[in-house]
Structures are given as structure tokens and as C-alpha cells.
Amino acid sequence: MSNFTLDSMDISTEYLEAFRNFCEKEIKPYAAEWDECNELPGGIFKKLADVGYFGIVAPEELGGSDLGIVAGVKAMELLSEYCGSTFFSASASFGLFGEPLKHFGTQEQKEKYYKSVLTGGKIGCLAITEPQSGSDVSAIQTTAKFNENGEILLKGQKTYITNSSIADYCIVLARLIDAEGKDLGLTHVLLELDNPNIGRGTPMKKLGLRASVTGEIYFDDANIGDKSQILGGIGKGFRQTMATFNEERLSLAGFCLGVIRACLKESVQFARTRKSFGKPIYQHQSVGNLLAELYTIQESVASLTYSVAESMEGQSRGTLPKDKTMPARCAALKYFASTQAREATNIAVQIHGGAGFMEEYKVARLYRDIRLAEIGGGTSEIQKSIIASYVMKG
Numbered sequence: 020m021s022n023f024t025l026d027s028m029d030i031s032t033e034y035l036e037a038f039r040n041f042c043e044k045e046i047k048p049y050a051a052e053w054d055e056c057n058e059l060p061g062g063i064f065k066k067l068a069d070v071g072y073f074g075i076v077a078p079e080e081l082g083g084s085d086l087g088i089v090a091g092v093k094a095m096e097l098l099s100e101y102c103g104s105t106f107f108s109a110s111a112s113f114g115l116f117g118e119p120l121k122h123f124g125t126q127e128q129k130e131k132y133y134k135s136v137l138t139g140g141k142i143g144c145l146a147i148t149e150p151q152s153g154s155d156v157s158a159i160q161t162t163a164k165f166n167e168n169g170e171i172l173l174k175g176q177k178t179y180i181t182n183s184s185i186a187d188y189c190i191v192l193a194r195l196i197d198a199e200g201k202d203l204g205l206t207h208v209l210l211e212l213d214n215p216n217i218g219r220g221t222p223m224k225k226l227g228l229r230a231s232v233t234g235e236i237y238f239d240d241a242n243i244g245d246k247s248q249i250l251g252g253i254g255k256g257f258r259q260t261m262a263t264f265n266e267e268r269l270s271l272a273g274f275c276l277g278v279i280r281a282c283l284k285e286s287v288q289f290a291r292t293r294k295s296f297g298k299p300i301y302q303h304q305s306v307g308n309l310l311a312e313l314y315t316i317q318e319s320v321a322s323l324t325y326s327v328a329e330s331m332e333g334q335s336r337g338t339l340p341k342d343k344t345m346p347a348r349c350a351a352l353k354y355f356a357s358t359q360a361r362e363a364t365n366i367a368v369q370i371h372g373g374a375g376f377m378e379e380y381k382v383a384r385l386y387r388d389i390r391l392a393e394i395g396g397g398t399s400e401i402q403k404s405i406i407a408s409y410v411m412k413g
């Protein structure tokens with residue numbers, strides 16, 4: 020448990036310093052062990068909430084500190100430097116689940132669901148992907164049907180859902196059908212997962228991010244309540260999903276940047292201590308060149324990430340005009356950051372030689388974990404198609 024509160028923090032730099040101390044104490048000593056056991060300790064969500072991590076981009080009236088999007092990205096970057104799995108599961112709860120609620124939820128929904136996730140008392144998840152539709156969100160088959168009593172019955176299957184087995188709440192993207200059978204379009208519904216007609220698969224075995232559970236959720240005519248469970252507009256689910264992608268892509272860039280920083284740190288430390296041919300390996304020009312490449316990747320990804328974060332923060336605070344290029348910028352950022360981060364982990368493993376292939380060294384975990392960044396939140400191919408269509412329109 021941390022010994023400071025957000026009340027005592029007046030500026031974000033001070034907060035970030037304190038958050039680094041938290042990560043050093045509460046995350047660093049355990050990250051490899053969590054990865055090995057394929058799970059995070061239950062209490063980590065509460066600890067992150069207590070340290071103010073969930074509240075950075077949350078409005079004060081909902082219990083957040085509203086330190087802003089730039090501070091939020093920097094905190095995500097920090098957490099990712101220590102543990103990608105913790106970043107992912109936390110982001111699925113307060114980001115993937117929390118952000119749509121913040122933007123499109125009613126006051127009642129925010130009071131009940133958003134606040135309890137923000138305090139770490141409950142865990143959220145977002146279920147969009149299905150066995151037959153990932154990139155093609157419009158092909159979703161899960162249905163949310165009104166019965167004659169005005170209750171919604173959910174039927175279908177979701178897969179690859181982060182926090183599937185540990186979440187209390189879920190936002191599901193489903194096709195809404197009225198009592199007469201008319202299709203009202205893709206709609207977000209909000210529900211509690213503790214329901215006899217909702218099943219969850221065993222967490223899947225993964226290449227990386229092993230402590231962040233991922234799996235299936237099944238809905239067998241699950242009664243999720245009445246129309247008050249609808250999030251945002253009826254038939255607006257697709258648009259709402261696309262609207263929150265910008266934030267998700269920025270946060271994934273924060274993840275990439277954290278991994279890149281960890282690669283450089285680990286590599287510098289290793290290159291100083293490992294000797295070959297009678298000298299530390301960094302004194303061989305080829306290894307020095309690899310370190311220079313890592314630093315260059317770090318600086319270029321940091322510049323782009325912070326520039327997009329500052330624009331997004333300016334727009335959200337009304338100090339900058341609305342930027343219509345934001346979807347293309349976020350897609351370019353995510354594409355660039357994730358490919359550069361993958362290269363950074365490759366370089367870091369190379370600098371470590373055989374040690375880099377061993378799980379005992381952190382770079383092996385970084386190498387496995389980063390692969391998701393080019394897939395989640397829309398694959399690199401989807402990012403490039405967004406960028407290309409913007410370029411051709413412009």
C-alpha cells in the first residue's frame with residue numbers, strides 16, 4: 020500500500036516520480052514471477068487505484084485527479100517499463116472499459132460502474148472480438164434481443180478478451196434486436212458478468228503478456244436487465260468503438276515506449292558488465308552502434324508519442340481546436356511505435372547474446388510481450404489502411 024495520496028500531489032512530475040517509486044517497490048520485484056505463474060495478484064488493481072494510477076485521466080467529479088492525457092501516457096509508459104502484463108490488465112479495466120463509460124455513459128452508469136473500477140474495487144473488460152470477427156468489427160454476430168418484458172437477452176461468444184476470467188463488469192458490442200425482431204444496429208451493452216447464463220473459458224496460453232489473462236466469454240440468452248444497460252446511443256456501437264480507438268492507440272504507444280526504455284536500460288547495464296576480448300562489450304563498435312540505434316528509437320518514439328498526447332490533451336481541455344487528422348495521427352503513431360519497439364526488443368536480445376535468450380533476463384520477456392502491440396487495438400495492416408485512406412482524401 021502506498022503511503023501518499025493524490026491530495027499531496029500538485030504537479031504531474033511529482034506524481035510520476037512517486038509512481039516510479041511505487042513501481043520499483045510493488046511491481047519490479049514480482050513481474051517475472053507473475054509472468055511465470057500466468058496471473059497477476061488480485062490486490063494489484065486496488066494498489067494501482069490507491070496510488071492514483073487509474074484516476075490520472077479521470078475527471079475530478081468522478082473521483083479522479085484529472086492530471087491530463089500527457090501525464091496519463093507517461094504513467095502508462097512507466098508501468099510498461101516494469102511489467103507489460105500489469106499495464107495491459109489495468110488498461111483493459113480503466114481504459115477499454117472505463118473510457119467508453121466516461122464518454123458515453125449516463126450519470127447513473129458512471130456512478131455505479133465507472134467509480135467502482137476507478138477505486139480498484141471492481142475490474143472491467145471490453146468484449147468486441149469474436150471467433151469470426153476481429154479486424155472486421157462490423158461482422159459481429161452476438162445479439163442483444165429485447166423480450167416482451169423489455170429485458171435484454173444476450174447470445175453469442177466473444178474471444179481474446181483481456182481480464183475475461185477476473186472481470187466483474189463488461190461492455191459488450193452486440194447487434195441490438197427489438198421485440199419484433201428488427202435489427203437496430205451494433206450497440207454497446209453494459210453488464211455484470213456474475214450471471215448464471217454467462218460462461219468464461221479457461222485463460223488461453225499465450226506467447227507473451229502471460230500474467231494478463233485473456234479468454235472467451237459465452238452468453239447463453241443471458242438476461243442483462245432492461246434498456247438502462249445500453250451504453251450511449253442505440254445503433255451507435257460501431258461509431259463509439261471507433262471513437263475510443265484514438266485513446267487506445269495512444270496508450271499502446273505509451274506501452275511501446277516503456278518497453279523501449281526498458282530495452283535501453285537493460286542493454287546499457289549488460290554492455291557495461293559483460294566482457295569479451297578483454298574489454299566491456301560496449302567498447303566494440305558494433306555493440307555501440309546497437310546502443311545508438313536503441314537510443315534513436317527511444318527518442319523518435321517519445322517525440323511522436325508526446326506530440327500526439329499534447330494535441331489530444333489540448334483538444335480535450337478546449338485549448339486547441341478539433342484536429343480532424345487525429346485518427347490518422349494515432350494510427351501512424353501506433354504503427355510506428357509498435358514496429359520500432361519490436362525492433363528495440365530484437366536489438367536488446369542481440370546485445371545480451373545467449374543471455375538474451377534466457378528467461379532469467381528481462382529482455383526475453385520484453386521480446387515476447389511486445390509482439391501484441393502490432394496486433395491489439397487494430398493490426399498494423401489496419402493502421403496502414405486508415406493512414407492511406409486519410410492521405411488519399413487529404
Ligand SMILES: Cc1cc2nc3c(=O)[nH]c(=O)nc-3n(C[C@H](O)[C@H](O)[C@H](O)COP(=O)(O)OP(=O)(O)OC[C@H]3O[C@@H](n4cnc5c(N)ncnc54)[C@H](O)[C@@H]3O)c2cc1C
Nearest residue numbers: 145146147148152153154179180181394395396397398400
Ligand atoms: C493478448 C490479446 C488481448 C486482446 N484483448 C482484447 C480485448 O480485451 N477485447 C477485444 O475485444 N479484443 C481483444 N483482442 C483481440 C484483438 O483486438 C484482435 O486480435 C485484433 O483486432 C485482430 O483481429 P483478429 O485476431 O481476428 O485477426 P484478423 O482480423 O483475422 O486478421 C488476420 C490477419 O489479416 C489481416 N487483415 C484482416 N483484415 C484486413 C484488411 N482489411 N486489410 C489488410 N489486412 C487485413 C490482419 O492484419 C492480420 O494480419 C486481444 C487480442 C490479443 C492477442
